[in-house]
Amino acid sequence: MGTSGPATPTLGPAGAEPEGAGGADVAAILRTVPNRLDAHMGGFYVLSEDQQSLDLVMTLGAARQFTSPWRRVGMAAPIPVAEAVRDGRLVWVGGADEMMRTHPRVAVTMPHAFCLAAAPLVAREITYGAVFLLWPASHPTELSPDERHELTALAKELARALDRAAAAGHPVRPGRRPASVTAAEGAVDPLAALVTRLPEGICGIDLNGRLAVVTPGASALLGEPAERLLGQKPWAVLPWLRDPVYEYHYRTAVISGQPTSFVALRPPDRWLFFQLYPDASGLTVRVTPAEGARPGQSAGEPPSAPEVHTRPGALYHILHLASALTEAVGVQDVVSMLADQMVPAFGGQAVAVLMREGGRLRTVGHRGYPPGLIDRFDRTPLTEPTPGVQASTNPVPTFFESRAELERLYPERHETQDSMAAWAYLPLVASGKLLGTCVLAFAEPHHFSVEERAVLTSLSGLVAQALDRARLYDAKLGLARGLQESLLPHALPVIPGLETAARYLPATEGMDIGGDFYDVIRVDADGAQVVIGDVQGHSVAAAALMGQIRTAIRAFAAADADPSTVLARTNRLLADLDTTLLASCACLRVDLPRREAWLADAGHPVPLLRGPDGAVRRLEPRAGMVLNVDPAAEYPLTHVALPVGTTLALYTDGLIETPGVDIDHALSALAATFARHGGGPLDRVADALMGPVEQVEHRTDDIALLLVRSVPLDT
Secondary structure (H helix, E strand, C coil), X not given: CCCCCCCCCCCCCCCCXXXXXXXXXXXXXXXXXXXXXXXXXXXXXXXXXXXXXXXEEEEECCHHHHCHHHCEEECCCCCHHHHHXXXXXXXXXXXXXXXXXXXXXXXXXXXXXXXXXXXXXXXXXXXXXXXXXXXXXXXXXXXXHHHHHHHHHHHHHHHHHHHHHHHCCCXXXXXXXXXXXXXXXXXXXXXXXXXHCCCCCEEEECCCCCEEEECHHHHHHHXXXXXXXXXXXXXXXXXXXXXXXXXXXXXXXXXXXXXXXXXXXXXXCEEEEEEEEEECCXXXXXXXXXXXXXXXXXXXXXXXXXXXXXXXXHHHHHHHHHHHHXXXXXXXXXXXXXXXXXXXXXXXXXXXXXXXXXXXXXXXXXXXXXXXXXXXXXXEECCCCCHHHHHHHCCCCEEECCHXXXXXXXXXXXXXXXXXXXXXXXXXXXXXXXXXXXXEEECCXXXXXXHHHHHHHXXXXXXXXXXXXXXXXXXXXXXXXXXXXXXXXXXXXXXXXEEXXXXXXXXXXXXXXXXXXXXXXXXXXXXXXXXXXXECCCCHHHHHHHHHHHHHHHHHHHCCCCHHHHHHHHHHHHHHCCCCCCEXXXXXXXXXXXXXXXXXXXXXXXXXXXXXXXXXXXXXXXXXXXXXXXXXXXXXXXXXXXXXXXXEEEECHHHCCCCCCCHHHHHHHHHHHHHHHCCCCXXXXXXXXXXXXXXXXXXXXXXXEEEEEECCCCC
């Protein structure tokens, strides 16, 4: 059973307290949760300084036992706390079925029945993090209005406490481990709780899974003195309870908040019936002789031994990291997944990934090490006697539980100069090929149990496969981006009377290259052709067609064709190429002495024109069909006046088309930015127009921008 907390918040071991003077305030608020909302577990996260992740600061009840894979959560992670912060709203998951449907990664890692809520912590329009709470599975599938109101009030109180601490110059930050608080003082009385629960052979298990109370009757049934049992985990101190299924029953009871039971054989022939009764303060276990009375067993039937399962905790780590690695695209994604999932799951401090390359070890990524330290290991020859080289040339993992162990085998190595005290060197083997090693480092001496070594070894195989895929992706992406860059102009020509600036931004999703292009072509002493276009699709075929279109336009423009003729001839060329891809294009012929231009448009987004007075308007050319629809299509000309100081912005649709954003609103916002910044140097104008889309984490389309300004001929 659980024990009541002292007058001040019950925090974790030394060094676990959250940093900042506001820790006591938020702890006091969190301790009121069981009385206010009847939730039995919870905690809160704060945003990291770079705003890219959430760090677990404090837990309520038994939550700390089950949150090791979630101590640091990336903002893009598909889990409720990150979703609450991203969307700025309360997220409710009303049971196991909904969790599997909406947040499968959490359901895989915690396959128990419970309800969960997560709410952002916002004060003065500043988001500080998120709070999460768990209810037993018996809770209704929907929050009541009163619960929703109380949860919102709780989130506001926590946010205000965090805001006060930040304003005082002492923001609440995570400690080395999450702090842990129990229910408010007086909410749980150990003796009263024990009396109100079942009175026979009773054990009380605290929020850390350790035996806090063992009655004489329980001691006799378990066959061990109470002194040996107290402070230990039952499945650790009693060899006959080490079957992983028993710990699974314990986890199920604690997380779901529902009673459960199982039968176990105490050697040589004593069957015992265990009934587990959880609440917010811990767990009461009733132990009685089985005597054929377990649920579902017919009279006189001897109890059967429980089915043996793989240890659930080990499976959680494997499944959780495996599901995360499926989302990793590049090598740095894999390194981030290791830092966010594997390091906290095993209590580590740092991780580094070293890959074999050209007879040397190359550091491809690391997290948690002091700046500059890992650079010492980069380019280490594979002939040197180091643990990293050993794990990269021999597919056998190596574990050093203390600094003394490592120094005994490698007395001259630089590894002994870092601040770490234990290491796991895990060979990375994929498809029978040794790729390198993953180094998991610990700040303190660490005992690697047989199970932990097995889990880490299994995980290293998953990491190796993900890295192998990621390296191939990075290589192909580099080749694709190189092809893309080779098809775009390396520099725009210098044309008296005309200033130009261009930007290109590739998509962030997928490896295939896009078909956006632009060009400025000097056709004679008095004129230039300005062109921008977008080939349908994102593939090598789209890029190749883009190159053909750009070459054709240059050839037709060089023959002094007007924009209408250039597009008509290019359109017929596409029909002759027998391709099904479509392309949009805008072509502008600039007459420098006359300060005017003629525009032809093939289904391309409308350009924006900023006049010398700073006013911005949309050009509305008489648009023709996109290229490669009708070989006989015509592209009428539109006259555009270009007095000195006029700036034109031509762009592809990726600049204004964002999922979930109305295109008219996006275009209006772009025009407003153009009006505000358009009078400055063109490079700064381009940066201002591209700034918002550069901040978007997931871009589904590439973007091209071409700016053209009419300036005096002597400029």
